[in-house]
Amino acid sequence: MDEVGRGSLSGPVSVGVSLVSASDELQIDGLIDSKALTEKKRTEMVPLINKWIPTAVGHTQPEEIDALGMTRSLRLAGQRALAQVVSPEIKPDLVLLDGKHDWLTASEPDLLISLDPAEELYQRLTQEAWGSSSSLVQPWEGLVVTIIKGDYKCASIAAASVVAKVERDALMNQLAQRFPAYGWHKNKGYGSASHRQALAEIGPSTQHRLSWNLGVSAEQVKTTYIERAVKNNER
């Protein structure tokens, strides 16, 4: 698994998963971390990856990030990705995770504080993700192994990072058409100068992570929260 969109100011945080067996051999030349590839090369690589191994991408939306915090949001996106590839017939032995920190395994305090509203929301959304999958399996609680620089060292993590980045970029391009002022087709929601300037001028959209330091007034944040609430009510 690998994550993308963690440091972005808007849009989802996304987690890619690729499913390999120990006997699988790498069949794609030049498959390394998505950040080291150009957008064109990444896009070209996706069909090759999917021909080689099954993949999936899970997302956590901005308003969920505001409610859950980043670690739980990563965990939720990871569970949503896993729910798409795990079945009673295919249960992974372990998950290889890029980085030093294991965000996929719930920490002890999270499990102990069952009354924490964020943890309660996470549990509900995770159950929904697994309940809606065709498989009769439970949320992932298996062995997790973290690998620093895993996206450079491990082909399956690199594959997960490529499919996650291509899918999230496509999502941000769609959102850029709905919210053209922020230049998301170029900055993908990250805090570029033009993005920050637009935020200062017109305030945040419903796709921004309002719990983050966006450099806007409390009044603008409040207005956007109300917009979100109205939208959710209409839905």
Added chain:
DNA sequence: CGGCTCAATTGGACAGCTGC
């Protein structure tokens, strides 16, 4: 001129250390 690499910058989270 396009592609690549590197440093500096933004965001958050955690582990380990220090000081009260």
Added chain:
DNA sequence: GCAGCTGTCCAATTGAGCCG
């Protein structure tokens, strides 16, 4: 024992410099 700081890790963009 706890709070705060620092370093390390992840995500990324931007601009400068280099190379073919």
